[in-house]
Amino acid sequence: MPAPPPNLIEGLATSAFQGAGLKGEYAGKLSKAVAQTAAQALDQFLTMAQVLPGAPAAVDPISGSGSTAGPGMLLPAPAGGPAAAQIKPLALSNLQANEIKGENAQNVAGVIAGAIAQGIQLFTTQVQMAPGVAIAGFVTTAPGRLM
Secondary structure: OOOOOHHHHHHHHHHHHHHOOOOOOOHHHHHHHHHHHHHHHHHHHHHHOOEOOOOOEEEOOOOOOEEEOOOEEEOOOOOOOOOHHHHHHHHHHHHHHOOOOOOOHHHHHHHHHHHHHHHHHHHHHHOEEOOOOEEEOOEEOOOOOEO
16 A cells, blocks of 8 residues: 555645644645655655564464464564654755745754654554464465554
């Protein structure tokens, strides 16, 4: 499953900023920069995401076939997803591409990166791989679903 594209995230960012009372000529550009950064960070997360070893399984000892019997935990960032330090250059680049520059641009990029990284961290600690992943030859043979 690919990460959502920036245009799907932009509407959510715009609504959040409007709900918080953010107005001005750069509000739309800020929403666009946040959406682009979030989409890029989620794309990185999807390429890095892994399930930790140790999910319980019920396996026939002769054939090595069965399925996972319990949930699997996701590997948290920075190994299982981008950390704020990896996201900040993306945020700064997207801010600059959307004409948001100035002495506080680094700080704004840091806030955006920190918020996205924290969201990914919370996701990886709260979501698990659902049981029922097929096993053959003592290894999983199908993708798992998240729960």
